[in-house]
Amino acid sequence: MYQDFFGLREPPFALTPNTDFLVNLxxxxxxxxxxxxxxxxxxxxxxxxxxxxxxxxxxxxxxxxxxxxxxxxxxxxxxxxxxxxxxxxxxxxxxxxxxxxxxxxxxxxxxxxxxxxxxxxxxxxxxxxxxxxxxxxxxxxxxxxxxxxxxxxxxxxxxxxxxxxxxxxxxxxxxxxxxxxxxxxxxxxLQPIVASNIGRYVNHRLSIAGYNGESLFESAALKRIYNASSGIPRLVNIICNKAMMSAYGKGDRIVSSNHVQRAIEDTDEALLSRSQTPWVLAAVACVIAVVGGIGYRVLL
Missing domain, CATH: 3.40.50.300 (P-loop containing nucleotide triphosphate hydrolases)
Structure with a gap:
């Protein structure tokens, strides 16, 4: 759909396990x-x-x-x-x-x-x-x-x-x-992609697909992709694909964090991944508070 718009030979973020797109992470x-x-x-x-x-x-x-x-x-x-x-x-x-x-x-x-x-x-x-x-x-x-x-x-x-x-x-x-x-x-x-390699992963797949222009994804967009995907390659592909569709739909040549946000909102697994983080942090905080309280009473 957006291949000609961005100057691509083929879809860069297809989910089919194509070894041509293997990134040496x-x-x-x-x-x-x-x-x-x-x-x-x-x-x-x-x-x-x-x-x-x-x-x-x-x-x-x-x-x-x-x-x-x-x-x-x-x-x-x-x-x-x-x-x-x-x-x-x-x-x-x-x-x-x-x-x-x-x-x-x-x-x-x-x-x-x-x-x-x-x-x-x-x-x-x-x-x-x-x-x-x-x-x-x-x-x-x-x-x-x-x-x-x-x-x-x-x-x-x-x-x-x-x-x-x-x-x-x-x-x-x-x-x-x-x-x-x-x-x-x-x-x-196997481990997920680390935050510092998200840009490398995305840009490599774009390059293999034929893209040779300036950085297509803004830094803020890449950071948001990582936070929503937790570095899982399949989720990264899904979000990037939808974000490029959003940019194409608006006629934008650069994929911004706003485009990525729309992609995230349309991806259930990404929303689930994000929604779990506050709960985990809250649970850890509760455990620390309880243990701390017990320790305080013991000391008394």
Missing amino acids: NSHQECLNLLRVALSQGEGFVKIVGEVGTGKTLLCRQLLNELTASDVVVAYLPSPEFDGRELLKALARELHIEPLEDDLSHDVRERIFQRLIDIARGEQRVVLLVDEAQTMGRDTLESLRLITNLETEKRKLLQVVLFGQPELDDLLQGHEMRQLRQRITFSYE
Whole structure:
């Protein structure tokens, strides 16, 4: 809608996880570096967690692109809401194993094992990327662990990267998950964008989309975007997109804090994020007051 007005080739703040728009923020770059090191060392399980909208799927796609261009056979499960048997069949399909109508879980597992051995003989390795891993059940995770038992004297035949929301950590708790927890040798928690990097994030996406003019967003507008989004990339994208629509609608070439405010008022999640802050501060103040009062009475 506003692309021609601002001289853009494509929408700069679309929510589709397009790796062309990946910004090398500290948290994202650290996470990618960890993934590269962990996979190069042949580790069995790697776990990446992050809140909704922090860019897990974008990083998963970036890693997928990098691995596809190397000597790695990649299997990708974007939303693994399977039971154990369905997981095995999904992995078999990713490894190009021809399905048999009457395959039992044991049979499918054996055929996967044989395929992994064949790939290893060809001097390749297999990496399984699981997005939205918090949707998996404990039985499904246990089935996945059993597949990773196969290894040579030098390395695992299957490496697994789990991308998930913080609920994944909850899922992995409990005595029955201890064997899988011990297999997770690298973990990382994605962080939101820090306030000092909001401008860099916004300007990078604008540049990739074709913008080459003066700063499009005022400093005050960027500050308001950060306060409303708490640095969550998806929320930043939503607010920026709506703010540019507001500026376009008024014929303004610069996005001001007023345009951003209108975008915030039209974004429920941003309003929720802002409304929670006073309550948190008030709760903390109450606790301090109560504790202080108790301490005062004790001293008396």
